[in-house]
Amino acid sequence: MNLRPRFLLLTTVLIALIGAGLWLLSQQITLSVMQEWALRHFETQVKLEKTRTLQPIIREVTLARQFADSQVLRAWARQPDNAQLKAQALTEMETFRHNFADQSYFVALRESGDYYHNNAANEFAGAEYRYTLRADNPNDRWFYSIIEQNRDIHLNVNPDIPLGVTKLWIDVLLRDGDNIIGVVGTGLDLTTFIEQVVNQTEPGISNLFFDHEGAIQVSRDPSQINFASITKQASEKKTVQQLLNHPAERRQLEQLLPQVMHNPGQVGSLYLTIDQQRYLAGVIYLPEIDWYEMILLDLNTLLPLSTFNNLFIAAALSLILALLLFHLALNRYILRPLALLEDAVQQLRSGQHTVPLLPRHRAGEVGRLLRHFQEMAASTLLARSELEQKVRERTEALERLTQTDTLTGLLNRRGMTRQLSLEYERLQREGEPFGLIWLDLDHFKSINDHYGHACGDQALITTASIITDQLRPYDHAARWGGDEFLILIRTDDQQLLDQLGERLCQAIAAQQQVLDNQQRPIPLTLSAGSYLARTHDRLEHILSAADKALYQAKQNGRNHYCRA
Numbered sequence: 001m002n003l004r005p006r007f008l009l010l011t012t013v014l015i016a017l018i019g020a021g022l023w024l025l026s027q028q029i030t031l032s033v034m035q036e037w038a039l040r041h042f043e044t045q046v047k048l049e050k051t052r053t054l055q056p057i058i059r060e061v062t063l064a065r066q067f068a069d070s071q072v073l074r075a076w077a078r079q080p081d082n083a084q085l086k087a088q089a090l091t092e093m094e095t096f097r098h099n100f101a102d103q104s105y106f107v108a109l110r111e112s113g114d115y116y117h118n119n120a121a122n123e124f125a126g127a128e129y130r131y132t133l134r135a136d137n138p139n140d141r142w143f144y145s146i147i148e149q150n151r152d153i154h155l156n157v158n159p160d161i162p163l164g165v166t167k168l169w170i171d172v173l174l175r176d177g178d179n180i181i182g183v184v185g186t187g188l189d190l191t192t193f194i195e196q197v198v199n200q201t202e203p204g205i206s207n208l209f210f211d212h213e214g215a216i217q218v219s220r221d222p223s224q225i226n227f228a229s230i231t232k233q234a235s236e237k238k239t240v241q242q243l244l245n246h247p248a249e250r251r252q253l254e255q256l257l258p259q260v261m262h263n264p265g266q267v268g269s270l271y272l273t274i275d276q277q278r279y280l281a282g283v284i285y286l287p288e289i290d291w292y293e294m295i296l297l298d299l300n301t302l303l304p305l306s307t308f309n310n311l312f313i314a315a316a317l318s319l320i321l322a323l324l325l326f327h328l329a330l331n332r333y334i335l336r337p338l339a340l341l342e343d344a345v346q347q348l349r350s351g352q353h354t355v356p357l358l359p360r361h362r363a364g365e366v367g368r369l370l371r372h373f374q375e376m377a378a379s380t381l382l383a384r385s386e387l388e389q390k391v392r393e394r395t396e397a398l399e400r401l402t403q404t405d406t407l408t409g410l411l412n413r414r415g416m417t418r419q420l421s422l423e424y425e426r427l428q429r430e431g432e433p434f435g436l437i438w439l440d441l442d443h444f445k446s447i448n449d450h451y452g453h454a455c456g457d458q459a460l461i462t463t464a465s466i467i468t469d470q471l472r473p474y475d476h477a478a479r480w481g482g483d484e485f486l487i488l489i490r491t492d493d494q495q496l497l498d499q500l501g502e503r504l505c506q507a508i509a510a511q512q513q514v515l516d517n518q519q520r521p522i523p524l525t526l527s528a529g530s531y532l533a534r535t536h537d538r539l540e541h542i543l544s545a546a547d548k549a550l551y552q553a554k555q556n557g558r559n560h561y562c563r564a
């Protein structure tokens with residue numbers, strides 16, 4: 001895989017991981033912010049309810065406690081048959097009845113079970129004794145349960161079906177020292193309370209009230225309310241625990257309740273699942289009425305995911321932009337220089353002789369790499385061209401060697417053949433004329449025979465030297481073989497050939513360099529024949545014409561020059 005897709009893949013994976021991490025982190029932060037906000041909300045809610053909505057109940061409860069603390073009432077309860085005490089007590093009861101919001105009261109005495117009651121309509125004036133409670137009557141079970149539980153105060157919600165209202169019964173124990181001598185209290189219409197506290201919460205926020213056993217006393221959903229808590233068996237009760245879907249959350253709640261109970265005003269929070277929906281719940285204890293309030297926040301309603309849509313879109317766009325910028329930067333600073341480098345390597349491999357052009361002003365490692373490569377390519381090319389130059393020189397030297405006669409230093413037959421064909425081509429192509437002079441030493445065999453082979457060689461060398469002296473730099477001379485020499489002259493002048501041929505014969509004849517054993521010059525002559533080439537001549541003809549002229553010169557008695 002190339003670098004580009006690899007980097008793209010790697011970046012995408014990294015960005016996705018970072019994105020997921022940031023997403024989880026933002027969720028955590030949002031949740032903790034929500035929790036913080038929720039706790040404040042709970043505290044505010046409690047204060048509000050205490051000062052506004054719970055106040056009437058608290059007032060009634062306080063009044064009911066005072067009712068139970070009444071000395072007059074207690075004195076009569078100790079001696080129920082004392083008519084004077086009873087009259088005083090009934091007056092006291094009437095006073096409290098006028099003070100209670102419901103303008104009703106009840107007093108039930110433990111020992112006799114006698115139940116006294118009067119209502120707002122003063123319906124039972126003079127007949128306050130209503131009936132006697134009996135432990136075996138299910139309708140009277142509340143009375144015995146309250147005494148059994150030995151809790152100073154008990155609030156009990158019950159619908160009053162004939163009146164069409166929900167009533168909160170406030171029951172307070174009447175004590176004489178450690179002894180319980182009766183239960184007194186009043187009722188309160190809860191309809192308004194429910195309307196204010198439970199039904200008027202914001203969307204996504206709901207609350208309910210439950211007692212120390214978890215029995216639900218007030219809830220927006222009346223089917224959840226555990227009416228007549230006192231008299232019900234534990235198994236019959238509708239509790240807040242039953243609403244929870246997960247046992248672990250039930251345990252958490254049960255651990256939390258005593259904590260908030262011992263720290264009134266403190267809000268305990270936890271996550272709960274009710275009807276498969278997750279809520280952030282705040283639980284507080286209201287000591288004045290011995291109830292707990294639970295406020296449930298539906299985070300999905302309060303903070304729906306759609307709130308984050310713009311954030312998601314911005315994050316996605318940022319990621320795409322980051323990918324794009326990264327890709328552009330990667331391309332500009334790494335991939336493109338690398339592609340150029342690869343091209344340059346290809347060019348060098350394919351034999352290019354110039355240093356490939358690369359951007360030289362890049363900073364950083366890639367820039368350095370490009371510069372190093374260019375320097376390396378330059379020095380490699382220099383070394384290569386030096387090597388090629390040397391090879392060329394060697395080749396030329398070898399070429400020269402193969403075309404040179406080692407004894408005389410003139411061209412050999414091969415060298416002259418090449419020059420001949422070049423000049424012949426020029427003659428054909430451009431009409432540049434040339435002439436040939438063919439030379440052959442006379443009786444050379446007898447020189448060898450009489451004076452020795454070395455002397456013969458010396459004669460050949462001397463002849464070559466005399467020929468070279470007579471030629472212009474652009475003429476060519478060769479030892480054609482044995483004692484034969486061939487001269488190629490660029491000219492269209494037969495006279496020039498004649499003069500040269502004559503002059504060479506004379507110069508050889510006059511030479512003094514070739515010596516015998518006694519250092520005396522030996523006589524040396526040569527014969528020469530020439531031919532001036534014409535454009536329509538074939539090369540073989542040119543050669544044979546010169547050869548024939550030489551033959552003629554030999555025939556004429558040697559030491560002679562002849563033109564064809």
Ligand SMILES: Nc1nc2c(ncn2[C@@H]2O[C@H](COP(=O)(O)OP(=O)(O)OP(=O)(O)O)[C@@H](O)[C@H]2O)c(=O)[nH]1
Nearest residue numbers: 440441442443444445446448453454456457482483
């Ligand atoms: N010393 C020496 N002799 C050579 C060399 N090459 C050829 N020869 C001799 O040159 C002689 C050439 O003789 P020919 O060309 O046959 O005849 P010639 O004696 O020159 O007689 P004409 O040409 O008829 O005058 C032979 O004896 C060869 O052996 C060489 O490199 N050195």
